[in-house]
Structures are given as C-alpha cells and as structure tokens.
Amino acid sequence: MVVLSNPTLHQIPLVKPPKLAASSGGSISVVDLSKPRAAASAAIIEACEDSGFFKVVNHGIPLELLCRLEAEAAAFFARPPADKESALGPADPFGYGHQTIGRNGDVGWVEYLLFAVSSTTTVPISSLGEYLVAVKRLAGEILELVAEGLRMKQRDRLSKMVTEEESDGIFRLNHYPPCPLLLEGFDGGGLTGFGEHTDPQIMSVLRSDGAAGLQVAGKDGSWVAVPPDRRAFFVNVGDAMQVLTNGRFKSIKHRVVVTDTERSRLSMIYFFGPAEETRITAMAEVMVDGEERRYNEFTWREYKKAAYKTRLGDDRLRQFEK
Numbered sequence: 001m002v003v004l005s006n007p008t009l010h011q012i013p014l015v016k017p018p019k020l021a022a023s024s025g026g027s028i029s030v031v032d033l034s035k036p037r038a039a040a041s042a043a044i045i046e047a048c049e050d051s052g053f054f055k056v057v058n059h060g061i062p063l064e065l066l067c068r069l070e071a072e073a074a075a076f077f078a079r080p081p082a083d084k085e086s087a088l089g090p091a092d093p094f095g096y097g098h099q100t101i102g103r104n105g106d107v108g109w110v111e112y113l114l115f116a117v118s119s120t121t122t123v124p125i126s127s128l129g130e131y132l133v134a135v136k137r138l139a140g141e142i143l144e145l146v147a148e149g150l151r152m153k154q155r156d157r158l159s160k161m162v163t164e165e166e167s168d169g170i171f172r173l174n175h176y177p178p179c180p181l182l183l184e185g186f187d188g189g190g191l192t193g194f195g196e197h198t199d200p201q202i203m204s205v206l207r208s209d210g211a212a213g214l215q216v217a218g219k220d221g222s223w224v225a226v227p228p229d230r231r232a233f234f235v236n237v238g239d240a241m242q243v244l245t246n247g248r249f250k251s252i253k254h255r256v257v258v259t260d261t262e263r264s265r266l267s268m269i270y271f272f273g274p275a276e277e278t279r280i281t282a283m284a285e286v287m288v289d290g291e292e293r294r295y296n297e298f299t300w301r302e303y304k305k306a307a308y309k310t311r312l313g314d315d316r317l318r319q320f321e322k
C-alpha cells in the first residue's frame with residue numbers, strides 16, 4: 001500500500017487505493033418506481049440478492065429540492081474552516097469532520113457533516129428537514145416493496161423499523177474537494193476519498209451531484225464505477241439487513257475515489273438504522289425449512305457499539321457469525 005503524505009493539509013497521510021479495475025457501471029441494477037408494484041418489488045429483491053446495490057429512478061422527489069439542499073451544502077463547505085467546525089463542533093462521531101473518519105485512525109480526502117436525524121435543529125441548512133422527510137418516506141416505500149417481494153405477512157415490519165419515531169437515522173453530507181496534489185506523478189489511480197466499507201445499518205440512501213467517484217465491489221473482487229446521476233438515488237443494503245435476511249441480501253462494500261484535480265464532489269447519505277433496542281436476527285419469512293441462522297442475535301445498540309470499535313474496512317459482521 002502506498003501512502004502519500006500531504007504537506008499542505010495537516011500532514012495527514014492519505015491512502016492510495018489499490019489500482020482501479022473499475023469498469024463502466026453497466027452492471028448497476030435500476031429500479032423504476034413508476035412501474036407496477038410487483039415489477040418494482042421483484043427488481044429490488046433481485047438487486048438486493050445479487051449485489052446489495054441499486055439505482056432508483058422515478059422516485060417522485062423533485063430535483064429542485066435535491067438541488068436546493070446541494071447548493072446549501074456547497075455554501076456551507078465554502079465557509080472558512082474555523083466557521084465550519086464551530087457551527088457543529090468537531091465530529092465525535094457527530095459534528096464537522098475533515099480527513100479523519102471514525103475514531104480509529106481512518107483517513108480520507110473528505111470533509112463532512114454527520115449528525116443524528118433526531119437532532120437536526122442545530123444544523124445550519126434550511127432545506128434539510130424537507131429532504132429528510134422525503135427520503136424517509138422513500139425508504140419506507142422501498143422497504144414495503146421488499147416485504148412484498150419476500151411475502152412477509154406484516155408488510156410494514158421493515159419499513160416501520162426505519163420510520164418510527166425511535167428509529168436511529170443518521171445523515172451525512174460529504175464534500176470531496178478537488179485534489180491538486182494528483183497533478184504531480186498522477187498515475188490515474190486517484191486518492192481514497194472514503195475508504196472501502198460496508199454500512200452497519202439496514203439500508204442507506206445516497207444522492208450525489210454530477211461528479212464521479214463512487215465505486216461498488218463487483219463479484220470478482222474488482223471495483224465497479226457508479227456513473228453519477230443527479231436525478232437518481234442509490235440504495236445499498238447494510239449489515240443489519242444482511243442479518244435480517246440470513247445473508248440472502250448482501251451488505252455491499254463501497255468506497256469513493258478522488259481523481260479530479262479541479263472538480264469537487266458532494267454527496268448526501270441517509271443511513272436507516274432501527275431503534276436501539278431492536279433485536280436483529282434472521283426473519284422467519286426468509287428462512288427455508290431446516291435453514292440455520294448464520295448470525296447470533298444482537299440489538300442495534302450492541303451492533304453500533306461494536307461497529308465504533310472497528311476500522312472502516314473491517315468485516316464487522318464476522319464477530320457475530322455463528
């Protein structure tokens with residue numbers, strides 16, 4: 001692994017990602033929510049089982065709202081560094097962070113705002129409330145389609161987990177500044193913006209501006225570049241959902257690579273976690289006769305606690321495997 005030291009920005013070493021085998025993105029599943037329910041539901045199930053990642057189009061959330069939030073976020077990140085930190089405090093884990101991720105030494109070419117959805121009142125971005133309501137509704141809809149596809153008796157069981165008052169939603173705004181350093185000796189590989197990881201939650205819903213950078217793990221161990229689409233949302237299965245489906249749905253590894261010397265990238269991700277006391281274990285509906293549970297049961301509180309002790313790229317589910 002090559003480590004680049006960056007003399008201009010706090011001497012923080014940045015990890016150079018392994019060489020890209022990033023292919024076009026032709027293999028990204030697309031779910032069209034304007035299609036009949038059965039078709040949309042089947043497409044979601046197939047994508048969750050196949051890769052754990054899909055793009056959602058015709059979701060009904062106006063582009064105007066997405067662009068408004070994006071513009072506000074860009075204005076926030078354009079503020080002087082001291083201003084940004086004092087607006088929310090340094091990330092621990094919530095607040096304003098730059099170049100360090102989590103508490104265990106991970107670094108990336110990124111600055112961000114991270115906060116619990118239940119306490120957004122202090123966040124200085126006015127379109128946020130409207131955006132969070134809209135995306136939460138979308139997540140609920142997607143999870144109802146999942147329940148239908150899995151033929152679950154209680155159709156709102158999954159959606160309720162992430163929409164009820166006590167659910168543990170987290171929101172993250174990531175800004176990847178352009179990296180002029182890449183001009184020197186740049187070999188096309190780029191810098192790690194956000195290192196490879198899976199998300200601990202049930203599901204994550206991402207929206208980004210038109211800048212490239214997101215990559216998802218392909219089946220053969222290669223990375224697949226996700227072509228940006230400002231109108232769409234990208235959904236990924238998280239660790240908790242992998243456990244709820246006894247491994248049928250895949251919690252997909254993803255990362256962001258910065259290759260641009262001039263253009264920045266802005267993304268916003270809503271992580272849908274359940275209430276802290278929710279017990280996470282394989283649901284009866286997904287089990288076939290005689291199938292064993294692959295993971296020991298845990299509460300969301302326990303899983304979060306364990307996750308915060310790990311490094312970003314760790315396999316966090318391994319310690320719960322039977």
Ligand code: GA4
Nearest residue numbers: 093101102103170199200307308310311312
């Ligand atoms: C990955 C998904 C979300 O961004 C996040 C991240 C969290 C953080 O940045 O504080 C973690 C990471 C994420 C998993 C392992 C721990 C915790 C950084 C880290 C090294 C907000 C989350 O919920 O888990």
